[in-house]
Amino acid sequence: MAPEPSYAAYLSFSETGNIGQTFVSHLHGALKQEGIYTFKDDRNQDRGISFSKDSSRAIEESQIIVVVFCENFVLSKDCLDEVVKIMDCRKLLKKIVIPIFYDVEPSEVRRQRNNLAEAFADDSENDDEIGRSERVKRWRDALNEAGNISGFDLRKTHDGNEAECIEHIVKEIVSKLRSEEVAGERQKYVEFGSKFLSERVIGFTRSAASPFPLCVPVFFFVTIYII
Structure with a gap:
């Protein structure tokens, strides 16, 4: 069962190349202006601070997860582990994932070309642990899945205009959140209705709202013979 949402959105990105201080920071600010409570992990992955339990929990508790792929994304193994977690939550918890391809093509993410391919090759060549190859496989599978999700290139x-792109992305997130809220309210009514009906039908002894037995009308049919 999915945990109750604590955040409206989660931002996944790599600090490599200072993208977190530019594009991601501007996107985060735009989301805040719209009143969208967003988790943005400001740890510096370049300094070896690992993918934290707080981040993992925040992913599970967010309604929408935004992944910003950049050219150097693969250089952070923590980011790759994070993508694996995100794709797991998409599959198991039905989380909405929106990929943003900042300076890479979706096909590069899917096929791990260019810098991605080189980084994978280096990691595979330095395979000192039995589990290393399995970890690399999880990375590949997660990136392939993420690269196939409809997002923003x-x-x-908008001809690469970042300000216009951010405005477009924020509108999309707001739209999806509203759809989720409507669906959530609808589901509550469905669950309430199902519960109420099941209590009425299963042993029509008591209803959810009343401790008294339900009144069940009984009809008697009498046949009168005239002689």
Whole structure:
């Protein structure tokens, strides 16, 4: 069962290349202006601070997860582990994932070309542990899945104008959150209705609202013979 949402959105990104201080920071600010409570992990992955339990829990407790892929994303193994977690939550907890391809093509993420391919090759060559190859496989599978999700290719959106792209992304997130809220309210009514009906039908002894037995009308049919 999915935990109750604590955050409206979660931002996944790599600090490599200072993208967190530029594009991601501007996106985070725009989300805050819309009143969207967003988890942004400001740890510096370049300094070896590992993917934290707080981040893992925040992913599980967020309604929407935004992953910002950049050219150097794969250089952070913590980011790759995070993507694996995100894809697991998408599958198991039905989380909405929105990928943003900042300076890479979706096909590069899917196929791990260029810098991605080189980084995977280096990691595979230095395979000192039995579990290393399995970890690399999880990375590949997660990136392939993420690269196939419909998202935003910034270089092909609004002619690469970041301000306009951010505005577009925020509108999309707001729209999805509203859809989730409507669906959530609808589900509550469905669950309430199902519970009420099951209590009425299963042993029509008591209803959810009343401690008294339900009144069940009984009809007697009498046949009168005339002689």
